[in-house]
Amino acid sequence: MVYLIAVLLLSALVYAPSIWVRIKLKRHSGHLDWLPGTGGELAEHLVSRFELDGVEVRRGNPGEDFYSPEDRFISLSPDHYDGKSVTAVAVATHEVGHAIQFCRDEPVSHLRKKYLGRALQIRRFGMIVLMAMPIVSGVLRSPVMLLVFGAIAVVTMLVSVMMYVAILPEEMDASFNKAMPILEEGYLPKEHLPAARGVLKAAAYTYVAAALAEVLNFWRWFRFLR
Numbered sequence: 001m002v003y004l005i006a007v008l009l010l011s012a013l014v015y016a017p018s019i020w021v022r023i024k025l026k027r028h029s030g031h032l033d034w035l036p037g038t039g040g041e042l043a044e045h046l047v048s049r050f051e052l053d054g055v056e057v058r059r060g061n062p063g064e065d066f067y068s069p070e071d072r073f074i075s076l077s078p079d080h081y082d083g084k085s086v087t088a089v090a091v092a093t094h095e096v097g098h099a100i101q102f103c104r105d106e107p108v109s110h111l112r113k114k115y116l117g118r119a120l121q122i123r124r125f126g127m128i129v130l131m132a133m134p135i136v137s138g139v140l141r142s143p144v145m146l147l148v149f150g151a152i153a154v155v156t157m158l159v160s161v162m163m164y165v166a167i168l169p170e171e172m173d174a175s176f177n178k179a180m181p182i183l184e185e186g187y188l189p190k191e192h193l194p195a196a197r198g199v200l201k202a203a204a205y206t207y208v209a210a211a212l213a214e215v216l217n218f219w220r221w222f223r224f225l226r
Contacts, residue, residue, distance in 0.1 A: 018209040024202035028086040028195045029079065039088030040081035043074055046096040046182065052103045057081075065091050065203075067098035069109070074099055086192050090179065090199035093187070097178030101170065111170045119163030122156050129156065164208045171207070175200035 037045070043057045059082070060066075060075035067074050074095045080088040101109040129152050183196050 021202045021206055021209045024198050025087050025091070028090075028199055029083065029088070030085055032084050032086070035084040035089065038082050038084055039092035040076055042089055042187065043076060043092040043096050046093065047074070047099065050096070050100055050103075052096075052099050055099050055103065065095060065206075067095045067102070069098075069102040069112070072099075086188065086195045087199050089188060090183065090196045091203055093179035093182055094174050094200055094203045096182075097174030098170075100178055101174060106173075108170045108173045111167050115163045115166045119160045119167075122163065123160040125156050161208065168204065168208065171204035175204045 040057055040059065046052075047055050047057060054072045056073040058073050058075050060077055062077050062079070064075045065077050065080055074092075076088075076092055076095065080091045082088075098109075100106075179200055180193075180197060184193060188196055
């Protein structure tokens, strides 16, 4: 019973941010006929307007909303690339905000290079530890070693989450120092700006929420090994 309660509490804790992000994005994804263009078309327009030379806008797969500084392209998921909604417009402008950061070589753009690679490496190590747990459990049959491996996995995942938190200034800048001022220029009517602000906040926290949700993987593996 105690174990079940602990799992439920942990699930609520780690999944709450991810669920909040999804709700925010979905809530304002309704089609708006009066919008002059799609998210992809707005992104193309802004790339041209801000003279982001060499930056392309691509229609990505579902869930692929990001800017790649290495390959200099903006990827928008189909709903946001083809969509005419507050969410589509806000997400597209957020990703253009990242492109502006990197094209201008702003200090905030260096955070991704400093922390993101480390976050991915740490998370990958944590997943390797998780994959090794069944072998350790089967060969050593030691509850102590199982707990040690579990602790290592959780710590590495939490450190990975903190790395994503360290990148938050870059995400917040893309949303509120870049995208929001652009949208306030008239790309969205005033009555839709509060909704856009909510979407931009969700966009800024997307990676942190996703990384936090992965912590629950430990509990799934541990339950399987019990």
